Amino acid sequence: MAKPTNRRVKSDDMLSVSSSDELEQTIFRIGQLQTMLDIATAQTNQAIEDAKTSLKEQATAINNEIKVLSKSAQIFFSANQQDIVPAGKKSRIYTVGEIGTRTPPLSVTVKNGQDVIDALAKLQEQLKLTDLLSVKTSVNKTGLIKHREQVKNIAGITFNQKEQFFIKPVHVPVDHLSDVEESA
Numbered sequence: 001m002a003k004p005t006n007r008r009v010k011s012d013d014m015l016s017v018s019s020s021d022e023l024e025q026t027i028f029r030i031g032q033l034q035t036m037l038d039i040a041t042a043q044t045n046q047a048i049e050d051a052k053t054s055l056k057e058q059a060t061a062i063n064n065e066i067k068v069l070s071k072s073a074q075i076f077f078s079a080n081q082q083d084i085v086p087a088g089k090k091s092r093i094y095t096v097g098e099i100g101t102r103t104p105p106l107s108v109t110v111k112n113g114q115d116v117i118d119a120l121a122k123l124q125e126q127l128k129l130t131d132l133l134s135v136k137t138s139v140n141k142t143g144l145i146k147h148r149e150q151v152k153n154i155a156g157i158t159f160n161q162k163e164q165f166f167i168k169p170v171h172v173p174v175d176h177l178s179d180v181e182e183s184a
Helices: 020-079 113-127 141-146
Strands: 091-094 097-100
Touching: 020 097
Parallel strands: none
Antiparallel strands: 091 097
16 A cells, blocks of 8 residues: 655645634644544544454464364374374474474563562562662653652753644534535
C-alpha cells in the first residue's frame, strides 16, 4: 500500500470566511465531514473485526490440528528417540523438517516481590555482590511540572504550553449529511 504524501496547504487551497454566517456554515460543514469520517471509520473497524473473527475461527481449527499432530509426533519420538536420533545428537533432520529436543535458556520467576527484594538485598550485602538487584531512575515529569519554579534553571529542562486553536462542531445527524453547503 502506497504511503500518502503530505502536502502543505497553499493559499489557493484555503477558503476565506468573511462573515459570521459563513463561519457558522464552515463549522457545520466541518461537523458534516467529521460525521462522515466517523461513519467511514466505524464501517472500516467493523470490517476489520469481521475479518479478525473469520481468521480466529480458521486459526483455531488449524492450531487444534497442529496440536494433535505435534502431540502424536512427540509421543512417537519419545518412545523411539534412540532409533530416530543419531548417537550424540539431540535432533534429526528429515527432508520435510526437523524433530528433536532442546534445552531452553534458564529463566527465573520472582513472586512476593518485596520479600524477595529484601532477602536479596541482605544476601547481596553479606556476600558483597553487586548484581542481584538493579535500580532504575527516571525523570518524573509530573513532579517537574509541580515543582517547575525550583527546576526551571536546570539545563535540559524546558516547559512548553501554547494556546491551540480548535473547532468543536456539534454532532451532525446522519440525515443532514446530504445538506452540503457549497459556499462554506
